[in-house]
Structure formats: C-alpha cells, structure tokens
Amino acid sequence: MDLKFNTRAVHFQTDDGEKNKSKTKPIYQTSAFTFQDLDDMEEYFQGNKEHLYTRYSNPNTDDLGRGVANLEGTPAGLAASSGMSAILVGVLASVKPGEHMIVPMDLYGGTYQLFQQELQEWGILVSIVDFNDHEKIISEITDKTRLIYAEAVTNPLLRKEDTRALAAIAEQHQLKLMIDNTFPTPYFYRPYELGADLVVHSATKYIGGHSDVTAGVLAGDENLIAKAKKRLISIGANLSPFESWLACRGLKTLSIRMKQQGDNAAALADWFSQNSPVKAVYYPEDLSDKGNGAMVSIDLGEKYDVKAFFQSLGWIKIVPTLAGVETTVSYPLNTSHRTVPEEIRQSLGITAGTVRISVGIEDAGDIIDGFAEALKATKKLIKN
Ligand SMILES: Cc1ncc(COP(=O)(O)O)c(C=O)c1O
Structure with missing residues (x-):
C-alpha cells in the first residue's frame, strides 16, 4: 500500500x-x-x-x-x-x-x-x-x-x-x-x-x-x-x-513537531518583519506548500546591545544548537561560525548582530512576547 x-x-x-x-x-x-x-x-x-x-x-x-x-x-x-x-x-x-x-x-x-x-x-x-x-x-x-x-x-x-x-x-x-x-x-x-x-x-x-x-x-x-x-x-x-x-x-513525531514549529516560526518571522525595528529578518521563502521551516534569523543592527539582548530573554535559553521542542537562540559569530574566516563571514552577511532562533512547539504568542520583551529591555539598557 x-x-x-x-x-x-x-x-x-x-x-x-x-x-x-x-x-x-x-x-x-x-x-x-x-x-x-x-x-x-x-x-x-x-x-x-x-x-x-x-x-x-x-x-x-x-x-x-x-x-x-x-x-x-x-x-x-x-x-x-x-x-x-x-x-x-x-x-x-x-x-x-x-x-x-x-x-x-x-x-x-x-x-x-x-x-x-x-x-x-x-x-x-x-x-x-x-x-x-x-x-x-x-x-x-x-x-x-x-x-x-x-x-x-x-x-x-x-x-x-x-x-x-x-x-x-x-x-x-x-x-x-x-x-x-x-x-x-x-x-x-x-x-x-x-x-x-x-x-x-x-x-x-x-x-x-x-x-x-x-x-x-x-x-x-x-x-x-x-x-x-x-x-x-x-x-x-x-x-x-x-x-x-x-x-x-x-x-515518529517529526510531522507534528515540524508543523507546529514551522507555524510558530512563520508567525515569529512575520512579527519581526512588521513590528520590530531589527535590521534584517531571515526566513526562507517558497520552501514547500507546508511552510518554510522552523528557523528564523535576525540581525539586531545598531539599535540593540547584543549582549544585553541575550541577557534579557527570560525563559528562552541560549543554546549552541537547534531543533529541540523548546525555542532557543544561538550566536553564530562565537559558536557555529567561529572557525569560518572573518572575510567569508563578512561577505555572507554574518555580523555581530546576527542571532539565530530555533523556534519550538510552545504557543506562538508566548514566543513573540518573549522576543518583544527582550527587545524592549535591550533598548532601555542602551538608553541608560
Ligand atoms: C547543518 C548542519 N549539518 C551538520 C551538523 C553536524 O551535526 P552533528 O553535530 O550531529 O555532528 C550540524 C551541527 O550543528 C549542522 O547544523
């Protein structure tokens, strides 16, 4: 069959x-x-x-x-x-x-x-x-x-x-x-x-x-x-x-995890694009008719202090890997791309503001709130 x-x-x-x-x-x-x-x-x-x-x-x-x-x-x-x-x-x-x-x-x-x-x-x-x-x-x-x-x-x-x-x-x-x-x-x-x-x-x-x-x-x-x-x-x-x-x-649970994580990632990418002044949002297009995957990357640009951002994420943990059921963030510059020469990183557009987000199966609203809070707190920290 x-x-x-x-x-x-x-x-x-x-x-x-x-x-x-x-x-x-x-x-x-x-x-x-x-x-x-x-x-x-x-x-x-x-x-x-x-x-x-x-x-x-x-x-x-x-x-x-x-x-x-x-x-x-x-x-x-x-x-x-x-x-x-x-x-x-x-x-x-x-x-x-x-x-x-x-x-x-x-x-x-x-x-x-x-x-x-x-x-x-x-x-x-x-x-x-x-x-x-x-x-x-x-x-x-x-x-x-x-x-x-x-x-x-x-x-x-x-x-x-x-x-x-x-x-x-x-x-x-x-x-x-x-x-x-x-x-x-x-x-x-x-x-x-x-x-x-x-x-x-x-x-x-x-x-x-x-x-x-x-x-x-x-x-x-x-x-x-x-x-x-x-x-x-x-x-x-x-x-x-x-x-x-x-x-x-x-x-055995790949399908249901990918569906939920993919839907959450699409909602998060959308939110970053429409509601936050980060410098860039990276999310694939036209990957499949089921969605575009569960990873979202952003470039924080100049408006946010990267260190402060990572300190302000609350329940969203910093983890140098991806794809678990929990939403996590990583910093490519000092983990996955540490060994890649500076000139290649620069030509690719991997900067000091690049943050990679592995979106989990939680409620989309909570994930968005988590990042919204971190961005808000980070801006405040820069002002102070
Ligand atoms: C795209 C990709 N390929 C291969 C690997 C290597 O896999 P592993 O850590 O299981 O050896 C990684 C690890 O992060 C990865 O992200």
Missing part, C-alpha cells in the same frame, strides 16, 4: 519476530549477536542473516537509516554516530584522494572545518565558492571533480539552495550531488526528489527532535550507501543502539 508521509513517519520499524510482542521495538543493547554453530554463522556471510556485530549493523540502527530514507524517498539509508560522520562517509563514498569537490562558502562551521582542513590534509581537493553564482561553480569543474556539496537551507542566514539547478549541473558534468537537509527535514523539503544523489542529516537536530541524542543519517542510492557503509564500518562511526532507538522515537 502507498502510505503517505505522516503515516510512514510512524510505521517504519521492522517486526523482527520478538517473542513478547512488545508494542515498541526493544533496544538491542548488544555489541554482537550469537550463533548456534558455524553453519549458522556462515549464513550471515552468505547474506541470509542480518546481524553479526553492532559496529557492522544493529536492528535499531538499521531502523533509523530505513526510517529517514523512507521519508526522503531514497532507496537506502545509513545511521552514523553524528551528523559529521554521516557527512564524512558520504563524501568518502563519492571522492577519493586526488579528486575534487565543490562546496559553498555558507556552510555550517563544523562542515567548513572538515572540508577546508581535514579533507584537504588527506588529499581531497576542495573549492569553496559563492553558490549564489552558478557560473562560478561551473568554472571550478575539472576532470578531477566528483562531487558538489550544499546545504538545502543555509546556516545561519537561511538561504534556500536551488537543488534542481545544482542537480542539472551535476548531471551535465557526471558529478554526484550531496545535500545537507538538516534544517528543512524531509517534512518540508526532499532533495533526492529534486535530483540529489545523497542526502545527509545531523539527526541530532529535528530527526531526534528532543536534544537528547547525537546522531547522523545518510540517505541515497543503494550503491553509494553501500560504499559509505563500508567506510563507516572501517572508521567505526556507527551509532549506538540506544541512541538509534531514541532517534527513531523522535522520528
């Missing part, structure tokens, strides 16, 4: 014939699996049994990879120990030392660091380009280029990437396209359907959704995921069974 998105988000775990028929899947908190005899073990190597050793695979870990792949519309998926390790094994499945990849300037700082420093030290060539200009991307392509990498919605200024256009460039030059879909999630945006070959998530964010797990997922074509899995096993970047189970539990 052709199940729709919200139903698939809930029904993705396999029934592995567990004797007690528990309603929720048990946590297979085990490092390995047992065998009756050597013939039984041989069955694993012949592909007739699923699990041998948890670093290779585990029922909970497999559930998470399958669940996200199912929502992204990809044939296969793979859970990893973090978003960073999912990115790493995805890149290593597509590019070898001596080969080349093209990436945008406005990347999450950790990804920027991985590409700009680590990968280059290991002999993978990386061009960092302004993705607003697709001619620049094309001009960087050489016979060594294998991959274009981008974020579906950029961090922190929330620019929507044109995945379809990047996929057309990739196809024309026989390159792979890998998209980080952490910010919009498959609820709002599905890059594979627009031509990407690999989709990656920091499942630490909306997939887990409750700020209690660090995890990553890579989704894509069978052959690329198989290659990535080989690397993940060798590196030992597997996710633990318990964290896989937690992320699966989070995934």
